[in-house]
Amino acid sequence: MSKLILTVDDSASMRMLLKASLTAQGFRIESADDGQHGLERMHEVKPDLLITDINMPRMDGFELIEAVRSVPEFRGTPILVLSTEFSDDKKTRARQAGATGWITKPFDATKLGAAIRRVCP
């Protein structure tokens, strides 16, 4: 069974781009369009990996990561941040919230695939 990834991004084009490039690499993709929606979808789809943006309406990526990590069931779920931000400050915040790793946009599809395999058992 291929890995199921939930991508959370408020940009539809980014969601589609992720879906297109990751589906081509054999992953199954579900998506959500903001943190709040992402949290709901986490419970519905229970993905093997969560990839989230940081700047989003309603609930941002930091809040989403914290919320997801506070659910016992998702304590071990790898979470990658995919963001245009790359300041150390933001990365530290994401890490403290419980993120597994950080990837800077724009992403290279092959490298993203490699990164996913690096965290997703």
Next chain:
Amino acid sequence: MSDELDEIQGIFFEECAEGLVIAEEGLSAMAAGDVSADVIAGVFRAVHSIKGGSGAFGHGALQAFSHRFENVLDEVRAGHIPASAEVTRIMLNAFDILSDHVAAAQSGSAFPDDAATLEQLDAILASKGAPAEPGAPAPVAEADEFGFTPVAAMVEDFDPFGFEPVMVALDDLVAAEPAGWTVRFGPSRAAMANGAEPMLVIRELEDMGGRVAAADTSRLPGLRDLDPEEGYLVWTLDLPASVEEQAIRDCFDFVAPDSLIEIGRADVAIAPPVVEAAVSVPVIEETERPALTLVAGNVAPAVEKPKAEAPAQSIRVDLGKLDQLLNLVGELVIRGSILSDRLSPADQERVELPELSRLTRQIQDNVMSLRAQPIRQAFSRVPRMLRDLMGETGKQVQLVTTGETTEVDKGVIEKIGDPLTHMIRNAVDHGIESPEERIAAGKPAEGTIRLSAEQKGARIIVRISDDGRGINRERVRAKAIERGIIAADAQLSDEEIDSLICAPGFSTAETISNISGRGVGMDVVRSNVEALGGRLDIQSVPGEGTTFSMGLPLTLAILDGMIVRLGKQRYVLPLTNVIETVQPAPGQVQATSPTSEVIELRGQYLPVRRVGEMFGLTGERRPEDSLVIIVESEAAGHVGLMVDTIDNRREVVIKSLEDNLHPIRGLGGATVLGDGSIALILDIDALVVATGFKSALKGMAA
């Protein structure tokens, strides 16, 4: 994949357009004095998203500009830079350049000159002492907040992957023959807590030819004290010398920086104290992340934020699918009318046809509303245009917009942009006076343009009104005579004179100005509006201003039509063109030549055309047995069309002919009538031009 990418890129540009609308609204609000955190955050997010996508799609120039813009917004958002009037002005300016960048990226045309704006943005950043975020990742060596000192950080160019630099013990590599690699890896508690999986790292190293040489279990406590959240083990792996150091480092991309990671040549001694540092980490983590203590409490429910007023959820749908749905609903409507034609009223009741019709109507309305969008999208480009126009003309104009949430079909929104642009230009160029003139006329120096939209029944009325000088009727009249549009002695009402500015070939500008003189006249505006099934009205009060009103259909898929009969055939005439119908009295229609006829109507002569003949339907009906429908055409003004009878008036679903046939002059499409038969929809302007009415009319005017 490339088709798919094109499609996704199309959506990206739609998002850009939406983002620009949000950013402009926010910046305008800021300019008006609302500098609340929400407003600033909204602008930031919009610009941030544009930046993110632009990188993904390889629009470097757009990405670079939006990045610099975003940096300033970020500082404003953080309160480091005050949202002063000057800062807001520069950001509005930056917004304009951003719009140009988006347009350039979309069309592949030349990028705007953004040097001056970038300089201004950078100046804001610099003057407020905000640290300018460098274009490249900041140098990183600050894992010490975890009480951990990097052994030797030589990490440049490390992004786009990974959090913090990986701690690398690289002492002098003087060995002539590189030895194999020795890697020590001890995942920290934090790494485990964040979902990292040490096994994956080890497996990846093994895939590169690595081999676990030893597993240090000395820190493993007794079973009683074992904390499953803790990382106790430290593995030592040997790797072949041929493996690239970077490849090894990459494996640790997602391992928290407080983990023990040592990469060294086999003959390089490894500093032991690091292990101690790693051990001390859990204490910090424990206090920072109380959530982790939920381990045993499996029953603890997910802590979700209470759902605030859930905003409407939305989904992006391919427009083609909506069109298809609309088409199918159209079919359903048609089948419904067929049923009601064929069934007696009693039978209709028996099979509950009225209820079915009602549901069908509801579905139709709903499907139409799916394509509806707030007209704000069409209005959104006006503020920028006005700023440009003010710069070009030195006039001062404020914009007052109302009704921008009124919803109209997406197709209509796309098509009213050009007429709207032109009318705004017209209002500034011809309507609003210069500040001096205005003051002399006892008006405020700043002119006002009101842009409004409101729905009236099945139509939407868009008004553009200015408080300028109004139409100079003397000059319009003189120009029209000069251009041969009206006779020198023509008696015209004020309204008729005003509408002359929409006559083909008319322009009131004494000299062709940069603004209105772009090769487009109000005649093109009017024909654009009419091509949408709309009407354009002009009202002007000298000295007080001019109002252009566009009455537009809410949708382009359904047409209010008049079904007319020619012989056994039925045709649909768009009702928007119909002025009146006349049952001619004997002698009212007269032949002026073997091929042309006119109708005398209240002292005026209008050309008349037998529609049947145009379509080769022969018949020798006398005008008295026919009906003359007076229609308004863009090309030739009022014209009479002679038909046999009028059946009725109804809304018809427009079916395109061009999907299956070449465009046919004189026909705007087809529809299916209630009895299942097909009726062709007449395109009045094309008909009139195709049959030479224009020359006939010119002859009359001369």
